[in-house]
Amino acid sequence: MSEINQSDKELVSGKKGIFSLPGFPLVIGCIGKNLITVAAISMVSFDNPPLIMMGIVPKRYSFELIKKIKDYSINIPTTDLLEAVQYCGKVSGRDVKDKFEIAGLTPVKASKISSYLIKECPVNLECKVVHTLDLGGSHTWFVGEVVAAHITKDYSRSKAIMFWPGEYRYVGDVIEK
Numbered sequence: 001m002s003e004i005n006q007s008d009k010e011l012v013s014g015k016k017g018i019f020s021l022p023g024f025p026l027v028i029g030c031i032g033k034n035l036i037t038v039a040a041i042s043m044v045s046f047d048n049p050p051l052i053m054m055g056i057v058p059k060r061y062s063f064e065l066i067k068k069i070k071d072y073s074i075n076i077p078t079t080d081l082l083e084a085v086q087y088c089g090k091v092s093g094r095d096v097k098d099k100f101e102i103a104g105l106t107p108v109k110a111s112k113i114s115s116y117l118i119k120e121c122p123v124n125l126e127c128k129v130v131h132t133l134d135l136g137g138s139h140t141w142f143v144g145e146v147v148a149a150h151i152t153k154d155y156s157r158s159k160a161i162m163f164w165p166g167e168y169r170y171v172g173d174v175i176e177k
C-alpha cells in the first residue's frame with residue numbers, strides 16, 4: 001500500500017471523473033431517416049469484424065427506432081456543420097417529421113443498410129447492430145458491425161469536431177508523428 005499522499009488532488013464523483021476524459025468524437029447518427037447527435041461513440045474492434053458502438057439514452061426516439069430497424073449510419077461532421085450538429089442534438093424526431101430538411105442536410109441511400117447516410121458529412125459508416133448492451137446506467141450500447149464505409153478523398157480528421165462537455169472543439173495539434 002503506497003504511503004504517498006495525493007493532497008494535491010480533489011476527491012470527486014465518478015461522473016466528474018468521466019467528464020475529465022479529453023474529449024469525445026462527435027458524430028451524427030442516422031437511424032432510418034432520423035438524425036441524432038451522438039458523443040457516446042467508441043471503437044470496439046478494428047477488424048475481423050470491424051465493430052463500433054453507439055450509446056443511446058433509452059428515452060430518445062432514436063432508441064425506439066434502432067430496436068426496430070437494427071441498423072444505423074455514423075456520419076462524421078466537419079466544423080462547418082456545427083449548426084446542424086446542434087440542431088440534431090436538441091430536436092426530437094417525435095416532434096419534427098424531417099430533421100434532414102430543417103438541418104439543411106441531404107439523405108443518401110446506403111449500400112448495405114436501410115438507414116440513410118448524410119451527403120454533407122465526409123465520412124459515412126454503415127453499421128448493422130450485432131449486439132445490444134444494457135449494462136445499467138445512462139446509455140444502452142448498440143454494437144454495430146461496419147459493413148461499408150464511404151470517405152471523401154480529401155477528408156482530414158483535423159476538420160472533425162470533438163465534444164468536451166460544455167464545449168465543441170477542433171481536434172488538437174500533432175505532438176509527434
Ligand SMILES: Cc1cc2nc3c(=O)[nH]c(=O)nc-3n(C[C@H](O)[C@H](O)[C@H](O)COP(=O)(O)O)c2cc1C
Nearest residue numbers: 037038039040056057060061062089090091092093
Ligand atoms: C453534443 C451532444 C452530444 C449528444 N450525445 C448523445 C449521446 O451520445 N447519446 C444520446 O442518446 N443522446 C445524445 N445527445 C442528445 C440527442 O442528440 C438529442 O436528445 C436528440 O434530440 C435526440 O433525438 P431523437 O429524440 O430524435 O432520438 C447529444 C446531444 C448533444 C448536443
